[in-house]
Amino acid sequence: MYLLDTSVIIDALNGKRDRKALLAELIRKGDMLGCCAVNVTEVYAGMRPHEANLTEEFLNSLEYYDITRQIARQAGLLKREWARKGKTLSLGDVTIAAVATVNKLALATDNVKHYPMQEIEIYQLPE
Secondary structure: OEEEOHHHHHHHHOOOOOHHHHHHHHHHOOOOEEEEHHHHHHHHHHOOHHHHHHHHHHHHOOEEEOOOHHHHHHHHHHHHHHHHOOOOOOHHHHHHHHHHHHOOOEEEEOOHHHOOOOOOEEEEOOO
C-alpha cells in the first residue's frame, strides 16, 4: 500500500513524468494507492475549473485516510522534533508523513528531502 505525495498526484493528473503509467503498473501488480486530506487540499488549491471532473474522478479512485487525533499528534511531534534539529518542515509534509507512519504505508514521493524521518518508509520515484 502506498500513500501518494501530492506532487505525484499532480503529475499524474497533468500527464507529467510518466506518473500515470507508473501508478497503473503499481495497481497492476496488486498495490493499493491512497491519499489523505492534505493531498486533497493541495490538489484543489491548484486545480483549474476545467480540471474538476478528472481531478474528482482520480481522487475518488484512491483509498482515503482520515487525519485522526493520533495522526495530528504525531505530525506535531515530528514538526517539533525537526525544528529542534534546525530543519523547518511544512505542516502538510509532516501530516502526510504521520498518515503514512501511523497507517504503516510507504510514501510514494519524488521529494525525499521533504521527508527526512527515519520512521517513514519511502518509495522514491524518479524525478
